[in-house]
Amino acid sequence: MLAQTAPPTTAQSPAGPGAGPVLTLHDALQTALKNSLDIQISQNNVDVQGLRNNAGFAGALPAVGITASNNAVVNNTQQEFNTGSSVSRTGAVFSQYNVGLAGTLLLYNGGHVVATRKRLDELAQISQLQLNSTVQNVLADVSLKYYAVVQQQRYIRTLEASVEVSRQKLRLIETRQSVGLANNADRFQAQLDLNAQLETQQQQQLAAQQATADLLRALTMDLNTPVAVEDTIPVNRSLSWAELEGSLAKNPDLLAAERQIRVNELIERETRAARYPSIGINTGTNFARSQNSVGTTLFNQSYGPYAGLGLSVPLYAGGVNRRQVDIARINTRTTELQSNALQRNYRLNALKAWEAYQKQLSLVTTAEQSYTTARQLLKLVQLRLDAGLSTLVDVKLAQQSFEDAGYRLVNYRYAAKSAEITLRQLAALLAP
Template structure:
């Protein structure tokens, strides 16, 4: 199946279109991914990691600096020599010093610390993208669950409406029978009370639907009092296989991939820390300029300028074993990251198995619930015909209605439970599709 490319789903549905036609599940996913503030935050983090992924941040590019200074000062001078004729004395003598420098430094070797740092930055960028995918995956999961919950509640409302239609038919039959003296006021009043109760149940169900739509709008980061229409059915994919899901959990789940990348990041940190224990070799070159003018004193002008070059070798000898201890701690962080990954993988695998068990069990229940719903509908139709022929009582009709409503409630709930388990399995396997 085609995987969801979260980074490219940036089509937002105009507000007017929401009022003009039903909101589909794909449109709901697109709107959520476009508007969600958490996704924007994760995108910014991924972009920041991409910016940091450079040889300059890793310390592998030359560093060029420049400086300039112009200093004017007033100095009192008193100079005495062996020959008194050369003695000099001056008050408030002015001098000016103008100096400038351009310096370039490049690192030649430091125990491959730069190479390791660049690999770490690249892995951190990849990890940030995986965390973005994970956040988007969870958002899509939540949107789909709430979307199909609205579908579920509306399906049950249709069952209640069908029951109301039957109740209205019963009331009409009682009124017709009463007009010819075959029914009393008790039957009429009971039929009216039952109809009012059914209407009240439908009104209560409509509140559940409206609140479910409000929750969905909140997930889409839209105005909670917007008007949306959801017209859909719960279709369940029956082709899911547990081995495929478990294999995908280990290889494509963004949380597991990010956990594996954290192990790699910590390994790079350990290598970077260990590289500090090796000598580092660098080269620098530049150009110096210095000019000093004095209004009094032995030297009236001193001018120095010219290029320079040097090679610097730094050898760490002893620093209290700081680098060695930091490397030991980095090794512990590698093992901790591996433990976190193993724990996460175990939990995801267990949850995938549990959801697959729920998925298969609910698929079996769906078939039974469908057959039961069809039978209860036929039973209600039969009892209504018998009631019209005065071969069934109001109690018989009420029992048939209750059986029909219960069967409808069970059918939509097991269908939703199977769909929810399917969505969870797809999330663990990173297979939620658009």
């Protein structure tokens, strides 16, 4: 089980003392980097590839081993010699001991070792790029989930303001009814409007709780951890397409795809190397001892070093190697096509995100003006209602306009922030 890393406390939540400490985006991203299971898995893959990136795995280092055996044999023996004598023995014992130290060193095998060594290095680089990609994905996912919570809480703030207007409206009507200036129909309608507002507020609180649970899950934290988020969705209006387009080439997924082409080319070289002769050195030392209770040789012992040169020349294997080379060549071309397709898709996604980013920025500007106007209208209608110049219908329409303007503003801000996060992720510019 992973240790749960609690976010640092920076301030008390504006939502109340029971809502928990305020979790800033920076703290959330730092916590995700520490706790993310995906990052830990990617880091393990980097460690594995680092261990494999070794001359021994490529077959460039000598192999040394010790062999030993001890055999004892009991035979019933009957022998006749050309001298005319004979031997018959029951339970004759024969024992043999062998100990050897052997070493082999590959000198040449068509460049297979060199190609393998380079391929292992490329795989280690790819694993590091995949780790960087995982980090970018985690940062983007946590950022989107963080601002999704802010989005839901901003909805609640808009509803709270509207609910307060409904409460004031109900109190005003009850006051008027007490002096005979309003009837039960007005009071009932005001009460129904307030109940509907409260129901919507409760539903929105549930949506905010679920969004918070999604954020805590992304942070690998206990889902019961009380936290609150910041109250705004800041949008960076200074992004430059030229800068983003230049950074797009540094995307770790695209760099990994390019290195994968190199890996397949090296596999092609490794496969082609099987056509060439293999030369190696064999050296070592042996010790052998045998004893026999019957026969012409009763005792034999030998020991000493040896050295030799081995040569293996492939002549024919049913055309398997040629077909394997063709398969490796096709796989290389396939990887090139996949890399080109990935580059096109990433550029297309970046262009779409850039267009969405620009469009949402203009919508945010308009929505901010509409929200300000709707809030002013609601205050004006309240004042007119107090003076007896507005009806309940006027107040309800002003409330609906205020809520719609608040929803649109929050939605546009979140959409603009989502496009911004996507652009930064594609350009590998996200940082905690």
